Amino acid sequence: MFAQQIINAISLGGVYALLALGLAIVFSIVGLINFAHGELMTLSGYALLAALVFGLPFPLAVLVAVSCGALAAVAMERIAFRPMRGASVTSLLLTSFAVSSLLKVVFQNGISARPQAVAMPGWMTGAFSFGDFTIGVGPSISIVVSALALILLETFLRRSVTGTAMRAAAEDFDVVRLMGIPASRIIATAFLLSGLLAGLAAMLWVAQRASVDPLMGFTPVLKAFIAAVVGGLGSLPGAVAGGFLLGIIEVLLQATLPAAIAPYRDAIVLSGVIAVLLLRPQGLIPAVRVQRS
């Protein structure tokens, strides 16, 4: 039982971490808190549904869905945010908030306001026994996928030139351009990565619920915002730490809170988060940013 809870906790934390990381990558480069991140997740969910309806095999459908999330993120930057480059943080934040609302309306009217069932392969809902423990296949896959994604991303950011340039751009964008690296490449890559992560998170989310609805991305991304801020806005390790922390606390509270208090879980978790911010206003692992006079 306890092992099962641990698995669930890490699995949920992994999803939050992927989402928070996507938010943090974009924030570190362009200073935008992307409210429409959740809609990228929803879009990937619908793409999976469509691909399966078209009869694509499951792995291919997942590939299509995740790519859709990534491409949509890049398109979103081109259409909605690029005209605003250089605008204030507040304007960017509000624009993404409006884009998010608009996309929700589009999903509600263009597809359906009601949840659509997604036919997940049977093996994903099973469980396997491990000595005395019974462990769900879904959460286990979720952990493996999150871990792989984090490792791959870390490798990309450490090893590739573009990845290194992105870490540098978070610190000093102008100087990165002085090295001959185009600004548009950095920004497009940031959105692409955030879309990829949102798409992956969507797959893990759908796998556990087997349905898609217009508000699917809403709640997890809200949590991811908070994870990103607790971790340290714009800090990538912070986002991962914040995501796991939030996921683990949520699941553990869910498991341990007495039934009478359980419905208050979110309020308790978030009050804790605000308390953390009081002690560390810059977050758990603050972002590095060059101070220029």
Add this chain to the structure above:
Amino acid sequence: MLSVEGLKIRYGEVEAVRRVDLTVESGEILALVGANGAGKSSTLGAIAGLVRVAAGKVVFEGVDITGLAPEVVARKGVALVPEGRRIFASLTVADNLRLGGAVHQPAAEARLREEEMLELFPILRRYYRAKGGNLSGGEQQMLAIARALMGKPRMILLDEPSLGLAPQLIDTVFDLIAELRRKGMTILLVEQNVALALEIADRAVVLANGEVVLSGTAKELASSDLVRQAYLGA
């Protein structure tokens, strides 16, 4: 090699640069000197594409590069070492160098270039895996210059390389600049420490209030009383 004609730069309503004309010949050091606020850094920024040009023209190797994005100017072979060094503090020395060489297509070429740089700056080999932010000011200046050279530029723009450095370190940095010159690099040097700049430069241009007030060979200017006057008001 590089010519700047009638350059004008505005920040809002302030004219930081009113009119600057200068040319840098291949293989020489041209020193751009003047008091703080004279418009030296703005001029360099405009050449590198970081600062918007209000009027005038910048031509590099016969190509008009006015108003091009900084990444495009860099790829044409002009590298700026910005004021205050601005190395990537959270990245290792190795990564700083790697970004400098990002424009090289084959990775082998970049590696070769890096080896050259480590020969030229032995201190960087020693701190190869250290974070840029942990280096001292002088070491950071070396790193900033090495990073700029990684892209095999045909010309480098140095903005106040002596800024905030202790005297011995200034000497080291300036010896290095002289060394680069001997190797045939074309250098546009912005420096507020006039005598230091004049010792090393072939020619110099003096800016005041965004305009060229004096220009000539370094020797001529070194013996001119006007320079002393402009600086000390004496």
Add this chain to the structure above:
Amino acid sequence: MAAAPDDSKPRNVMPAAFRAATVDALCMVAVLLLMALAAAAFGGAAMQRVVTYAAIMLTAVLGLQIFSGNSGIVSFAQAAFVGIGAYATGILTMPAALQRTALRDLPQFLAGHELSFFAALAVVLALAALVGLLTGTPLLRLTGSSASIATLAMLIIVYTLLVAGREITRGSQPFYGVPREVGLWTAAAVASVALIAARLFRETSFGLATRAAADDERGAAAVGVDQRMARLAAWVAGVIAAMAAGALMAQFLGAFSPRDFYFDLGFTMLAMLIVGGMSSSLGAFAGVIVTIVVIEAVRRFEGGGEVLGLHLPVMFGLTQGVLAIAMILVIWRRPTGLFGERELNLMRMTGSPAVNASTALPRPVSADRLVAEHLTRRYAGVVAVDDVSLSFETDSITGIIGPNGAGKTTLLNMLAGDVQPSAGTVSVGGTVRQASAFRFARSGVARTFQNIRVFPHMTVLENAVVAARQVEPDLGQAEAAAMAELARMGLEKLADQPAARLAYGQRRRLEVARALALRPRFLLLDEPAAGMNAVETAELVAILSAVRVERRIGVVLIEHDMRLVMTLCERIVVIDHGHVIADGTPSEVQNNPAVIAAYLGSRTARAKSAASEEQTA
């Protein structure tokens, strides 16, 4: 602009800013009441409901404007406070009999009050002050985006509490049975009060301070603004307005659920504010009207929607979609909103008499000292200022010079309390002070900045008034004193202009005027002549000399224009590599070999000066 009447104290106790604000507010109230009247006289029940709803939303949006508009921090939590207000009012006013069936498990102390609407409103307002303080305090430490996300967390927390607190709220089920006593006139009355409050808040010391800090945080601290207190005040005022709107909403709707006070409401309110213009009460007022008209038009269009075959689920989403598009278009095309940043400012349009400058000269300051002892400041391995001890007197002008990067600005920042020394102390008038820019400013150390930090979105007069209010409790006199400082700098004709519209030289002078409005004993100037032409520089020199003679303050300035330094200053301190290398009269300094080396220093000259130092040592 005639001189003030003979006696030096202005007659009007109420400063002109408040008079102007009151006129504006009353005008907006008149428009609101006219609309209510029109709805009551000519509109049907449906129309009256729309206007009532508009008035309720206006109350909440004005609250949002008071906080977000003045502080620049977007708050998502406003909808949550409307919710708390609504539930509190619902419980307090519900008929006891109904309450026993609908809320069986309601705690005793909450049960059976059956208050009238206004009694309940009074209780809710008191509760709002408490809730505001409780929620505002954690926000004080956060800035910008982090603060916005924290308000988002608050929205979720409140929503969770409303859903989970079944005994009190019936959870996610509808809360029903609230008497529907709020009609058009009650809503219009409360909204009128909110309009007046929002318009006046801008002009209060809290309002000015919040706006100043939003425009330029360091600049605000330098004129003595304690932005935390000011921001908290704005937050509490915003929460009070939101909960008042909630009280109205409860009795307007009669039945509601937590979902009514979640993201959709929050989004609608933000859209209203952004469309109209976030930074003024006029923007909030106009935004609410425009948006409500749009919403109603869209609904009506949908009512006849058979043409396009639109169905019910579309109907709800379409208004949100239209609002989203409106919001994006406004942010793209007019980032300051349809009605821009300005208030109505009717008084100014009619050319009513402006502020009279106080004619009384500020009293000369008494003798005093600003002393730095062993000041050191390190940044990541670099020592910017290294063991500097200096003392400055009132009635003197000192110039600090030195090469770029020598540590001059860091030293000045420490003298102004803006930078915490790594070691050493600064004392003002014999008292050692902990670094705190706003406390230093209030205790007589005023400053200007190298890259000017005036408040661009505030008027020239407001810029100076922010500072004057920190040292002058009487608002009318503070305004008159601020005007006098503007006149001193030749800016009185521009008093009503936004500072952003000033030319560069004028902005520099405004920054000096603002610093002088603090009635400082010491004035620290960081490159006051940078970017000025010869004529402007000469004017500045004349003004600074005159001010120093009039008030006997101590002026300390960093400057690169040597001519200015040599003519204006009687003492010059030269800094190089964080050390004081010379301290004396202009002629002494000019001939000091170490100084020549630092400035013109070739390697040989440096070697010589080092040798001569060794000889003297």
